[in-house]
Amino acid sequence: MSGRARCELVSGIPQGGALRAWFGCIVLALLAGCGSVSEDDYPTAYAEARCAWTIDCYPGIYANFNQCVGDFDDGESGLACTYDGDAAKECLAGLEDQTCPTDGSVPEFPEACLAVHSECTGTTAE
Numbered sequence: 092m093s094g095r096a097r098c099e100l101v102s103g104i105p106q107g108g109a110l111r112a113w114f115g116c117i118v119l120a121l122l123a124g125c126g127s128v129s130e131d132d133y134p135t136a137y138a139e140a141r142c143a144w145t146i147d148c149y150p151g152i153y154a155n156f157n158q159c160v161g162d163f164d165d166g167e168s169g170l171a172c173t174y175d176g177d178a179a180k181e182c183l184a185g186l187e188d189q190t191c192p193t194d195g196s197v198p199e200f201p202e203a204c205l206a207v208h209s210e211c212t213g214t215t216a217e
Contacts, residue, residue, distance in 0.1 A: 126176065126177075126180075127175075127176025127177045127179060127180050128176050128179040128180045128183060129176065130174045130176065130179075133174075133176075133179045133183075133207065134163075135160075136179075136183055137163070137179075137182065137183065137186075137204075137207075138159075138160045138163035139160060140183050140186035140187060141159075141163060141186065142156055142159035142160050142163065143156075143186075144186060144189055144191075145159060146159060147191065148191035148192070148198075170208075170211040170212065170213045171211065171212050171213050172208035172209060172210060172211040172212075173208070173209050173210040173211075174207065174208060175206055175207055175208075175209065178203045178204075178206040178207045179203075179207045181201065181203035182201050182203040182204035182206075182207055184201075185200075185201025185202075185203055185204065186200070186201060186204070189201065
């Protein structure tokens, strides 16, 4: 078993490289379903994908996975947007495949993530 796939558990949730492998299984389960990712499932799946990547690439930023996910759960935005479930599916797959930046480079996130919500109207929550 490679060091990246080794499973280290903290409070029942894999940490480090094992977290990305664990999250990969969750993403595959979501993507294996028919069609796209539902609008209800996307915010949590996105937060979990971003946190798996963040914890793997930048250890120590968060005390644990749940703290990271909690930081992404910012509630309602106050905007009404068009949701694209196919873009959400591509976004999550892209986050799963994303590598850690090297030499201080700025990470580039999957472009599909920018297309998940479009044509937003309303005002942002204050």
